[in-house]
Amino acid sequence: MSLADGVRGDLKLTGLHKRYPNGFVAVQSLDLVIPQGSFFALLGPSGCGKTTTLRMVAGLEDVTKGSIHIGDQEITHAKPYKRPVNTVFQNYALFPHLTIAENVSFGPKRRGIKDPKDSVKEILALTELTEQASKKPTQLSGGQQQRVALARALINRPDVLLLDEPLGALDLKLRRAMQVELKRIQEEVGLTFVHVTHDQEEAMTMADTVAVMNEGRIEQLGAPYELYTNPHTTFVANFLGRTNLIKGTVVGREGSGADEVVKVDMYGTVASIKASRVHTDAKEGWIGIRPEKVLIQPEGTSIDAPGASLPGAVVTDVSYIGVSTDYTIRMPWGQEITCFEQNTGRRGGLIPVGTKVDVSWRPEFAFLLDSAQDAEAGIVEED
Numbered sequence: 001m002s003l004a005d006g007v008r009g010d011l012k013l014t015g016l017h018k019r020y021p022n023g024f025v026a027v028q029s030l031d032l033v034i035p036q037g038s039f040f041a042l043l044g045p046s047g048c049g050k051t052t053t054l055r056m057v058a059g060l061e062d063v064t065k066g067s068i069h070i071g072d073q074e075i076t077h078a079k080p081y082k083r084p085v086n087t088v089f090q091n092y093a094l095f096p097h098l099t100i101a102e103n104v105s106f107g108p109k110r111r112g113i114k115d116p117k118d119s120v121k122e123i124l125a126l127t128e129l130t131e132q133a134s135k136k137p138t139q140l141s142g143g144q145q146q147r148v149a150l151a152r153a154l155i156n157r158p159d160v161l162l163l164d165e166p167l168g169a170l171d172l173k174l175r176r177a178m179q180v181e182l183k184r185i186q187e188e189v190g191l192t193f194v195h196v197t198h199d200q201e202e203a204m205t206m207a208d209t210v211a212v213m214n215e216g217r218i219e220q221l222g223a224p225y226e227l228y229t230n231p232h233t234t235f236v237a238n239f240l241g242r243t244n245l246i247k248g249t250v251v252g253r254e255g256s257g258a259d260e261v262v263k264v265d266m267y268g269t270v271a272s273i274k275a276s277r278v279h280t281d282a283k284e285g286w287i288g289i290r291p292e293k294v295l296i297q298p299e300g301t302s303i304d305a306p307g308a309s310l311p312g313a314v315v316t317d318v319s320y321i322g323v324s325t326d327y328t329i330r331m332p333w334g335q336e337i338t339c340f341e342q343n344t345g346r347r348g349g350l351i352p353v354g355t356k357v358d359v360s361w362r363p364e365f366a367f368l369l370d371s372a373q374d375a376e377a378g379i380v381e382e383d
């Protein structure tokens with residue numbers, strides 16, 4: 001089924017700015033093109049302006065400056081009900097006295113469609129609610145209620161569906177299941193989905209493109225793989241998973257084009273970082289390396305990596321997770337870094353605390369960030 005027939009095009013936000021009446025600027029001159037038919041995630045910590053952005057697109061909040069277009073149609077100041085946009089919120093208020101089918105047909109009926117039976121049937125099948133059609137909302141599980149909210153929005157055939165933390169009320173297991181569900185539905189209907197979340201795993205698993213938002217601005221935008229492996233700021237590096245940041249000084253450049261590398265001195269060892277992964281012009285930088293890219297071996301045994309290995313580190317903490325082990329390693333200069341190691345069984349056991357180890361990584365995985373940025377930016381408190 002395609003609900004995407006007659007859809008007008010990409011969602012374009014140009015210089016979109018929101019200053020609330022109390023003077024607080026929640027969204028700062030946002031420029032964003034969300035391709036038609038894509039699954040786009042707006043990811044960021046609480047208070048960064050995600051909901052404000054969605055509410056402006058939906059017409060529920062005035063725009064201070066800038067414009068909103070869908071294809072060639074400008075909707076910046078259009079009334080909410082005149083926009084080809086629907087929203088699914090976290091607290092999906094279903095009508096408790098109506099059946100599921102009646103909840104879903106409510107929108108079309110209000111728009112004067114007398115008998116939307118066929119499209120209701122179609123949408124209920126799509127959202128796997130056919131069996132629930134004559135039940136009342138209180139007789140459904142959380143995940144089913146969430147699907148009703150989705151069905152109610154989809155039946156209006158919006159060009160753009162806005163989802164504001166739609167899975168926030170569900171427990172983790174159901175949340176994971178609904179992520180897969182939502183993704184399937186989006187692929188089936190082919191509409192543009194803009195999904196707001198502060199859960200990085202959710203954004204990464206579902207979206208084609210993720211925009212990482214911080215204090216009203218987009219810090220970086222890209223495919224999940226690109227964002228995770230080549231973050232441009234300490235905020236993005238820390239917000240998407242964990243990262244080690246080690247102080248380094250740029251000492252030279254070698255090669256050209258795609259082969260160009262920047263040489264960075266790290267407490268006496270020189271590391272090579274691909275120029276495309278260098279995100280600062282300054283002499284000082286943070287060398288970033290993800291914990292699962294860090295390789296360790298007891299002192300003197302060989303490491304399976306082509307780069308230089310750093311001697312003189314010691315294991316200070318071992319945390320066995322089952323599938324993997326988290327090692328904390330104290331480097332010779334006193335800094336502690338983290339290494340995640342898959343438990344393939346190759347090692348035949350764990351490396352005990354106190355063991356002297358050599359540390360290395362494949363140079364192509366490192367990145368270099370601006371040392372003026374806070375090394376702790378974007379670190380998410382574990383709950």
Ligand SMILES: Nc1ncnc2c1ncn2[C@@H]1O[C@H](COP(=O)(O)OP(=O)(O)OP(=O)(O)O)[C@@H](O)[C@H]1O
Nearest residue numbers: 020022024026045046047048049050051052053198
């Ligand atoms: N009506 C308002 N007046 C003034 N400030 C507001 C108003 N509504 C929201 N804000 C502020 O704007 C900022 C962005 O709010 P918004 O609701 O867009 O954040 P969010 O990214 O959706 O956060 P969350 O993940 O917690 O939902 C916050 O600091 C919030 O306090």
Ligand SMILES: [Mg+2]
Nearest residue numbers: 050051052164
């Ligand atoms: Mg919000």
